[in-house]
Amino acid sequence: MFLNDQETATDLLYYEAIAKTVVKLIGKTPETPITIGVHGDWGAGKSSVLKMLEASLNGNERTLCLWFNGWTFEGFEDAKTVVIETIVDELRRARPTSTKVADAAKKVLKRVDWLKLARKTGGFALTAFTGIPTLDQLKGAYEFASGFLNKPQESVSAEDIKSFAEKAGDFLKEADDSSDHLPEHIHAFRVEFKALLDAADVDKLVVIVDDLDRCLPKTAIATLEAIRLFLFVERTAFVIGADEMMIEYAVREHFPDLPQSVGPVSYARNYLEKLIQVPFRIPALGVAETRVYVTLLLAENALGATDARFENLLAEARKDMQRPWKSRGLERRTVEEAMGGTVPPEVDQALVISAHVTKILSEGTRGNPRQIKRFLNSLMLRHAIADERGFGADIQRPILAKIMLAERFYPDFYEQIARLAAGHPDGKPEAIRQFEAHIRAEAKVEQAGDEEATVNKARKVIQAIAPEVTEWEKHQWAKDWAAIEPALAGVDLRPYVFVTRDKRSSLGGSVVVSHLEELVEKLMGPLIMVRAASGELGRLTGAEPEEVFEAIRSRILQEDSFARKPKGIDGLVRLVEVHPQLQRRLLDFVRELPTNKIRAWAASSWTTCFKDAFVTEFQGVLKGWAEQGENTTLQAAAQGILKLHGQG
Known part of the structure; x- marks a missing residue:
């Protein structure tokens, strides 16, 4: 019933090709x-x-592969030293009986102790530019600790300082003059670590770093700085999994005094590109790939990953996804052949769901596998709840999926459907029947051409149009939704509304907590309310900023009139100012705005939230508005903004 959101054991997306390429x-x-x-x-x-x-x-004995999860060490005293110590400890565990490895590891760990000692003083923070403390720094730390023994502070105990002084004193006795310079420190570390690899007798050390984009900026940068120490150590490879936008944000937060970039690439991006020599980007799923993915997820859930029928289906899916631009998704004939001629009811239902919800689900989730999986989990959980309550037979998953699409991506539309279903004696709103019939009639007219008889026949489908239908016809999303199967005419929607109204959220179908709903309402309010919510914005973590962004974006785009600045624009701007990793999404949103409807506010509202390379991209949008002629108000405003910034 539940689709695991952890790293998948079964490759449903043919990502193995990326892994093999990296190998x-x-x-x-x-x-x-x-x-x-x-x-x-x-x-x-x-x-x-x-x-x-x-x-x-x-399986390669000559290659040692280590896994490091940066998020696991969030909150540790010094993530930089944790990275290095973890690598050294893993090398020792890989060769537990080797005296050479043990001796070489001690030398490396002793140098790592420098980092710890310097950090304990509180006054020698390591930065991207210092790397390892100099001898002068440690001498100062030694004098500080020795002279401070009689006056312990609240944050440092006398025992800690005494231990620090003893360790620093032992080190100073052994230090030579050459170690007083930073280049010698870095060189010595790399030589010692190379000696450790020699002692371990491995051809390649591969360190996999995961979840770096979940870390706070301080931890993310410390981890990257530790990796930077290994950049010139032979036979090492680091594979870093992270969202570039989040890492760029961490760089900007950690080094706030960096100057603004004057070129097309920001300093934050330069930092990342100098550290990562070979970038691989996982592409978003297209419509056909989403359809295959949904089918496989539901089929695996119904049959099990080890079922021979599912294994056959997965093999066919991989063939299909070798050339995704030619894919049409897993068609019924292909599934029937994989299943040995008989398609189980659960898999048949999976085919129906994937065929009809894929387009809207793909667009709404932007082809994100986790968002797709969350939607399906919610679908199956709600059906299971209906079963437990005794009305599972009244719920068909394809219809439930269609209702949930409205709930997830057009919440105001969903609320109207829920209200109409609740108010009808049989739960079968006439407005839904009329809307679907009208949209299907229009589609037939388009297919048949402009023949007068066909047009007249189509127009007679609806006699008296409900006021809701007139409103819904203004929105392309609602029209696309009405066109997909199954049709809801004649369906009692009350059980579907009941099972989907486990919450009423402005964030649609995503799993959220109440404080996010309240925050969205504040960001949809006046400017003074938006400013008051700044503290709450700063506490958003993980996917929360993106969820809030999508909620506000969808509500703005549902507006009928854009002559005045819609509610939510100020909130969106403040959200992106606090979470710059959303700049790409904001730029996409600005491009979505209807050029023929927006006014001067659209040209002047974003100047504070676009930074670095995004400034140039936004100026490209302004130039497009300045050159078009259908909206002269917007044209004049865009020309004025460009002139103000010397781009006119």
Whole structure:
């Protein structure tokens, strides 16, 4: 009943191809140090690719593969030293009986102690530019600790400082003059670590770093800085799974004094590109791929991953996805052949659902596998609840899926459907019947051409149009929804409304908590209310900023008139100011705005939230508005903004 949201054990998206490519790349650079990025949005499948990569490397005795999850060490005193210590400890565990490995590991760990000692003083924070503390820093730390023993502060105990002074004193006795310079420190670390690899007798050390984009900026940067120490160590490879936008945001937050970029690439992006030599980006799923994915998810859930019929279906899906641009999704004939001629009812229902909800689901989730999986989980959970309550037989999954599409992507439309169903004695709103009939009639007219008889016949389908239908016809999303199967005419919608109204949320069908709903309402309010919500915006984590963004975006786009600045624009701007990783989504939203309806506010509302390369892209949008002629008010405003910034 439940689709696991962890790294998938079954490759339903044919991501194995990416993992195999990374393995080949590592194999072709045996001596050269390399850093590879596996990029993608939240929920795109980065962790699954990394797990496949790890599985591919585990059979090679000459390659040691280590896994490091940055999020696991969130809140640790110094993530940088944790990364290095973890790598050294794993090397020791891989060669537990080797004296050479033990001795070499001690040397590396001793140098790592420098980082810890410097950090304990509180005054020698390591940055991207210092890397390892100098001898002068440690001398100062030693004098500080020794002279401070009689006056312990609240944050540092006397025992801690005494231990620190003893360790620092022992180190200073052994230090030579050459170690007073930063280049020598870095060089010594790399030499010592290379000696450790020699002692371990491995051809390649591969370190997989996952969930870096979930970390706070401080932890993310510390992890990247630790990786930077290995960039020139032979026979090492780092594979980093992260969303580039989140890492760029971490760089900007950690180094707030970086100057504004004057070129097409921001300093934050430069930092990332210098660290990651080979980037792989996981593409979003297209419509056909989404259809295949939905079918496979539901079929696996019904049959089990080890069922021979599902294995056959998965093999056919992989053939189909080899050339996704030619794919039409898994058609019934293909599924029948994979199932040995007989399609089980659960799989047949999966085919119906995937065939009809795919287009809207793909567009609404932007082809994100995790969002698709969450939608299906909610679908199956609600059906299961209906079963437990005793009305499961009254619920058909394809109809439930159609209702949930409205709930997830057009909540105001869903609320109207729910109200009409609740108010009808049989739960069969006439407005829904009329709307679907009208949309299907229009489709027939378009298919048949402009023949007068066909047009007249189509117009007679509806005699008296309900006022809701007139409103719904203004929105393309609602029209697309009405056109998909199954038709809801004659269906008692009350059980579907009951099972989907486990909450009423402005965030649609996503799993959210009440504080996000309240936050969306504040961001849809006046500017003073938006400003008051800034503190709450700063506390959003993980996928929460994206969920709030999508909720506000969908409500704005449902407006009929854009002559005045819609409610929510100020909230959207403030959200992106606090969470700059949303700039790409904001730029896409600005491009979605109907050019013929918007006014001067659309040109002047975004100047504070676009930074670096996005400024140039937004100016491209302004130039398009400035050159068009159908909306002269917008044209003049765009020309004025460009002139103000010297682009006119």
